[in-house]
Amino acid sequence: MADRDDLDFTYSLIDRIFRLSLGELADFSGAKYDGDFSLTLEQAQRRKHEYVAERIGIGPGRRVLDLGCGWGPLLAYVRERGGDGVGVTLSSAQAKACRRHGLEVHLQDAREVTAADFGNFDAVASLGAFEHFCSPEDHAAGRQEQVYRDLFGHIADLLPAGGRLYLQTMVYGRNMIPLEEVSIDAPRDSDGWYLALMSRQFPGSFLPYGQEQVVECADPRFRLLEGSSGRLDYLETIRQWRKRFGEPDLRKTLMKARLVPRYLTSSDFRLAFTSGVSANSICFERELMDHHRLVFEKRG
Template identity: 50%
Template sequence: MANSYDLDFTYTTIDKIFRLSMGESGDYSGAKYDGDFSMPLEKAQKAKHKFIADSLNIKKGSKVLDMACGWAPFTKYITQERGATSIGLTLSSGQAKACQKNGMNVIVKDCRYLTPEDFGTFDAITCIGGLEHFCSVEEWKDGKQERVYRNFFKTLSDLLPVGGRYYMQTMTFSKNMLDHKDIDINAERGSASHVLALMMKEFPGSWLPDSPEMVINCATPHFKLISQSSGRLDYIETIKQWRKKFRKFNFKKYLLYLSLLPKYLTNKEFRHQVAVFKISPNKVCFEQEIMDHYRLVFEKIQ
């Protein structure tokens, strides 16, 4: 699994840049447009939050665990608009500090190893984008990917009562995924081989599920699937809107961009990581159906 060091660039180095672009509780996961791509990004993100809260039956007094919570936009929604209580978990110290400053109950903790002894049990749990980081390339190569996911669903089961629900969003590989040996950072710029290599640089220590069916199968025998939908097209539009916001001028933000210049000039790996500001590997992978994106709702059955 990706550790705190692996995720440092993606979620801590760009913390201030992200908040200056997206707002203090901006959402760094795919929005929900439902085909209406004229909708403003913020409205589509709120539509996603409402969909999740409705799917999990979150209401006043519900106790919710927000795994891989990012800058806590979902925690903010359910506490302010549903009257729920929430604990958010992240592996990024930058995210946690920002969330705490903004009054969100967020701590740095690895959600894979949570037990009822830590915070008790919950009425509902979310993990929006977290599963993408749970299995490393090395674990996949060693044939341990399904074991990683099964162990995680056992953790979830221990934290929920029978009938309790769990929501997740995750990227998966799709029908045009390449063989691992064909992924090459030196391949032609913009090619499938190149953008997949950039993905691995942006999210070190992470390997995606090969399909939603892999995840669903690993959820048994503890959970049944309530609903499943693809958010691939929604994610393409979300990324388009993110890129506009990242590029919009803000004096403080552009000073932060300049502060990264020395590292850019001296660190080859960092240059690969920040290449995402020039070419969006996620967007290309979604467009070419190298990757897909799914929303899954589960209910604990035993």
């Protein structure tokens, strides 16, 4: 699993720049354009929230757990709809930012949440966090499926029979290459180089192999009700993010300046944040990666 240091590297470091670029309580996962790229980023994120709400039941009095809640966008939506949301994240900056907005967020490992922590829930959601739950080491040791099965077991124990789980995650796509070819020393612009860049941006993280692996691991406790690919929508989401991050702003420039020592001393940092390419986009375009929205129901 990506640990706290890994997640602080990926998320806490960019906390203020993220909030200045995208707004407080913004989503950091693929939006739902459904191919209609005339929507604004905010409209497409809103459409995603509405879709999740409709599928898992978000509304007055409903208790919803958000595993890997980021800067709290879904929790804010749950609150707006009269529900009661609880979130967990391993990024300390995210937890602080969420709490400033009155959201109930705990700095806790999403994989280990039990009813003893926050009670039971009517529904669970996890968007863009599943990617971090298995590490390259877990995979190499043959533990990937066990990690997922344990997680689904924990989630099922929090829900009533028929309770719903919405899971949105990147996966390795149909053109994924053998792992031996993934290397930062591979030729620049090769598949292996882009995938290695991804692993620098998201240290400690290893993706599931297609939605099939996820569905199979969930199967003893959950049946899949609905699944769709959000790959093309994710490409548009990233385009919009890059625009926002690039918009000039004096405060952002000052914050970026504070990261210069990190830039000078860490090659991982340079590769992750300043290589000038969007490894995510290229991996989606080449279908080295795909992205799935999955709606599950707990078996009875």
